[in-house]
Amino acid sequence: MAISTQGGKPLLLLDNLCLFYGSEAFTLSVTEGEALSLMGEEPGVLSRLCDILAGFDKPVGGRILLAGQDMTTCLPERRPIVLVSPRDPVFGHLDVSENIGFPLRVRGARPDTLHARIARVMALTGLEALATTRADRLTPEQALRLKLARALAYAPAILVLDDVLSGLDMRSAAKARQLLSTLQRALGLSMIYAARGREDALWLGGRIALFDRETLIQCADAATLLERPSDPRSAGLFGEANLLTGRVLAIEEDIARVHLACGGVVEAMADEALEEDSLCTLCVRPDRMTPLFGTTVAGDEDTPPLVASIQSVLHAGDQIRLRLRLADGAEIDMRRPLLQSMRAIKPGATLQLAWQASQAVAFPMKDDL
Known part of the structure; x- marks a missing residue:
């Protein structure tokens, strides 16, 4: 069993989590305000972990504890862990403001606070000028900002990002990274980011959880992974x-x-x-x-x-x-x-x-x- 913890009381604790039958369980923690990157050679494994965190899939074993509360069996709409991924639906016939407000209305958000929340997240993500633009007319980078705004409207305790830069050109990906970095620092977001390679895992600047298939082999900052790998697989995958x-x-x-x-x-x-x-x-x-x-x-x-x-x-x-x-x-x-x-x-x-x-x-x- 691989164990990786961070100093301080964890906000999120994956306790003896097992992703697949026969795979090795691991323990991993995230502290409040931390940005943790996930890296591995098999994107499907990282996507499954992201789905498990958000409640769209179930682990084979172990627990997901958020501030000490067991969220393992909690439904997605009832857990304060929100996933952003290319699989998120964007309602093309609705404008940006309506896209952000639709899931909030479904969850019973009060009308007197709904518009204020929508306005706030549009300002945070730079979407004010696009508020009345239909979603099917957005560029891929603007569509990502819409998904982020919709996720932030829930005020999540943990924001999980899975393959969010796919489909973006180099310039758009750079703008998206800058936005995410700014939001993480400004809001003190606790973030888990599934990366698609070493360079993609480095830009957040925090710890990197390194997976060999479904096995967590090391979690540390980039300098430690490079200079003092704990396993030959760490040295090969990251270094x-x-x-x-x-x-x-x-x-x-x-x-x-x-x-x-x-x-x-x-x-x-x-x-x-x-x-x-x-x-x-x-x-x-x-x-x-x-x-x-x-x-x-x-x-x-x-x-x-x-x-x-x-x-x-x-x-x-x-x-x-x-x-x-x-x-x-x-x-x-x-x-x-x-x-x-x-x-x-x-x-x-x-x-x-x-x-x-x-x-x-x-x-x-x-x-x-």
């Missing part, structure tokens, strides 16, 4: 780290000396569960490796060098991205700033790889990797 197999030769002062299966002896930070003379998975990010071109430093029998050949070279603006092949046929990625001389960097060339021990982490090998 895009290369995963290399090897055997631990020795561990001294938390530094592991590892003989890689592809040849070469290297060093890395040792996970606390790592043991000498055991198989391990070494994780090193593409931007933390140093290439030696044009010369190869010969190692002794105990410290053979790690040698690779260049398979492809991609110039990506301010950096070059290299695809490398190791002696055992495995391929890894390396990213480096642009160098003054690029003559040696071409497919087929051989280079030697090195890194500081602090730039890699060695974990005990697991059967499921």
Whole structure:
């Protein structure tokens, strides 16, 4: 069971929540005013979690506690957790104001407060000038603002956002991110955002809950996920780290000396569960490796060098991205700033790889990797 909590009394607590039959339960908390991002490679899993939070689906096990109150079986219209997603209906024949007011009227909102609430959320989302515009004439970015206004009209305790940037061009997505960030800070919103990749998970600036399929493997800020992943899956999913197999030769002062299966002896930070003379998975990010071109430093029998050949070279603006092949046929990625001389960097060339021990982490090998 994965457990991730945040300092302070949680507003929302997912207690031993299980998403699918046979999947591992996890505990995750959100404090008041926190913006938490969810990230994983399978959007369907994150969407199911969002639906469970909003009450449109049921978990296999566990509880959803909001301010200590059990919301697990509470109907969507009765729980103060509101979901915004591309699946939300927008009534095209109604104007913006009517779209916002319709669900409030269904829930029995008092007429004397209805117009004030509608006016307030339109002002917050910049929709005043579009109040009488039919919803079917809105741009995708304006339609998203309409959905946000409708959600905010409920004054939710938790705002859940699932894939809300889909269908937006780059400029519209940037405007939507700015609006969401401004609303979150100005209103002190407690927000859960299902991201579609690492860059999408970073912009809120808070903790990121990282999922491998339906399993929560780590929840931390971006710096921790990058520099001190707790699991090889965290290193691979968030840090895009290369995963290399090897055997631990020795561990001294938390530094592991590892003989890689592809040849070469290297060093890395040792996970606390790592043991000498055991198989391990070494994780090193593409931007933390140093290439030696044009010369190869010969190692002794105990410290053979790690040698690779260049398979492809991609110039990506301010950096070059290299695809490398190791002696055992495995391929890894390396990213480096642009160098003054690029003559040696071409497919087929051989280079030697090195890194500081602090730039890699060695974990005990697991059967499921």
